[in-house]
Amino acid sequence: MSGKPGPSAAAVLPELPVTFRPVRxxxxxxxxxxxxxxxxxxxxxxxxxxxxxxxxxxxxxxxxxxxxxxxxxxxxxSRPKVVADDDGITVVNLVASRRLEWAEVVKVNLRTGDPWVYLDLTDGTSLAAMGIQPGGGRDQAVRAARQLRALAEARGTGQPGTR
CATH class of the missing domain: 1.10.287 (Helix Hairpins)
Structure with a gap:
């Protein structure tokens, strides 16, 4: 899931707020x-x-x-989740939680072999978003990553395919 999104990656924007978590x-x-x-x-x-x-x-x-x-x-x-709302994203991992504004997210990555989604941030760091992980179902994780990427591109200042 790196690079520019293809036609199938142009995910329909979900209604906000939306929670992504490995339910299974x-x-x-x-x-x-x-x-x-x-x-x-x-x-x-x-x-x-x-x-x-x-x-x-x-x-x-x-x-x-x-x-x-x-x-x-x-x-x-079982705690990890990613919650997207009008103002940004809340990433809840095992013991830490972090709130991000949409403008802070440059890119949403889920590459082959990644254990979960990584968010590239404007400060040059990456943040693991353990709430979206292929271990619970690859297709579901790819769909969730595409939806989160589409939301970040629509609401943030990050440009598709940059970095």
């Missing part, structure tokens, strides 16, 4: 996290409290806390 990845991560939390909680509560090797409250709490920590980690991994 998010569903899988949150489902696995919730499932592990339930399993670890059930196991902790079913372990024997008597006998030769009894489980005490600390052992049970440790299992449940472990489940909560795993769920929290998977929830953080």
């Amino acid at each position: 990845t998010r569903v899988v991560l949150l489902t696995v996290g919730a499932g592990l939390l339930v399993v670890l909680t059930v196991v902790a509560l079913m372990m024997p409290s008597g006998g030769a090797q009894p489980w005490g409250p600390g052992d049970r709490a440790t299992m449940i806390i472990t489940g909560l920590l795993i769920f929290a980690l998977l929830a953080v991994l």
